Amino acid sequence: xxxxxxxxxxxxxxxxxxxxxxxxxxxxxxxxxxxxxxxxxxxxxxxxxxxxxxxxxxxxxxxxxxxxxxxxxxxxxxxxxxxxxxxxxxxxxxxxxxxxxxxxxxxxxxxxxxxxxxxxxxxxxxxxxxxxxxxxxxxxxxxxxxxxxxxxxxxxxxxxxx
Numbered sequence: 537x538x539x540x541x542x543x544x545x546x547x548x549x550x551x552x553x554x555x556x557x558x559x560x561x562x563x564x565x566x567x568x569x570x571x572x573x574x575x576x577x578x579x580x581x582x583x584x585x586x587x588x589x590x591x592x593x594x595x596x597x598x599x600x601x602x603x604x605x606x607x608x609x610x611x612x613x614x615x616x617x618x619x620x621x622x623x624x625x626x627x628x629x630x631x632x633x634x635x636x637x638x639x640x641x642x643x644x645x646x647x648x649x650x651x652x653x654x655x656x657x658x659x660x661x662x663x664x665x666x667x668x669x670x671x672x673x674x675x676x677x678x679x680x681x682x683x684x685x686x687x688x689x690x691x692x693x694x695x696x697x698x
Contacts, residue, residue, distance in 0.1 A: 564619045570680050571615040577673040578608040584666030585653060592663070593656040600649040604670065607642040622633070636684040637688075643677040644669055 562568040582604040590596050614635055617623050623631040650670035657663035 559619055559621050567680070567683065568587070568615070568618065570676055570683070571611055571618075572682070574611050574673055574676045575608060575615065577609070577669045578604050579652075581666045581669035581673060582608060582679075584662050584669060588660060588662035588666070590660045591657045592660065592665075596652045596656045597663070600653045600666070600670070603645045603649045604673075607638075607646060610638055610642070632684070632687055633651065636681070637685055639681045640675055643674060643681055646677060647674045650674060 563572065578642075582601060583630050585597055585600055585604075617631070623629075647670075650673075652672065653663055654667040658668060
């Protein structure tokens with residue numbers, strides 16, 4: 537009786553752009569470009585509404601300002617965290633899930649704010665432009681939710697191999 541023993545060794549190598557403190561390659565990735573686009577469109581939407589001289593409904597426009605400014609700051613922080621690789625320094629937080637939840641909530645609230653300003657703009661060009669940029673930001677956020685969902689809750693194996 538002869539026995540054959542087979543040993544398999546797997547080696548995994550990981551490379552990162554630069555290997556230093558700053559990950560500038562992230563800003564050229566799809567996720568990085570999406571975050572830049574979201575931050576820019578939210579900034580333009582906020583400035584259009586904030587600098588408008590003709591406010592038709594103060595409460596609705598303040599809601600728009602608060603929502604766009606909050607998520608502008610939140611997504612800027614997420615972008616800086618990826619650029620500076622800070623998520624690896626705080627491993628106790630599930631950053632992928634945290635970003636996913638922020639994007640889901642942000643998509644819903646910014647969409648609502650864009651609809652409210654579109655309804656309350658009454659033909660004021662600056663408010664209409666702010667609403668249009670908020671709708672563009674909503675589309676970018678929804679796409680990012682889809683990408684984050686694939687990463688967070690993506691294809692799971694349906695059966696375990698025995």
